Amino acid sequence: MRITGLVICALLALLDLVGSLPMGDVRPPLGVLVAGLVLGLITLAALVPAWRGNRRALLVVVVSRALSALLGIGAFFDDAAPGAALVGVVVALVLTAVAVVLLVPALRGARAEPAR
Template structure:
């Protein structure tokens, strides 16, 4: 389950990077683009150690994905945001929630063996 969640996180991070490229007439604010780009890079940087089971890296991946999902909320309140952007934000939020649920069991502390 952890691997599937990390794959979803990787795809979402790549979407953050692609989303920072200029596309069409309607663009999100520059701050949103920059923060999304940084969060995508953070996720990608933490993926390799997270894949190997590093709990701190898993926390970074989950945190950066949650922050990225929250960054999209502004699309719902922006009248200039096209419908496809709102749909994309909704899908990304749902995928983020699924990925977090899949990764969370790996973040729980393992029971210590009693001697």
């Protein structure tokens, strides 16, 4: 389940990077684009250690994806946001929720016993 969650997070991070490219007339505010780009890069940087089992890196992946998903909520309050953008935000929110649910058990994994 952890691998599936990490793959979903990797795809969402790549979408953050692609979403920061100029593609049309209607674009999110610059701050949202920059924050999405930074969060996407943070996720991608933490993916390799998280894949190898590093729980701190896994926490970074989960938090960066959750923050990225929250950035999209503003589209629901923008009258200029196209319907396709709203659908994309909903899909990203659902995928983020699924990924987090898949990754939480790995975060709760057995803790190492202290050395004696």
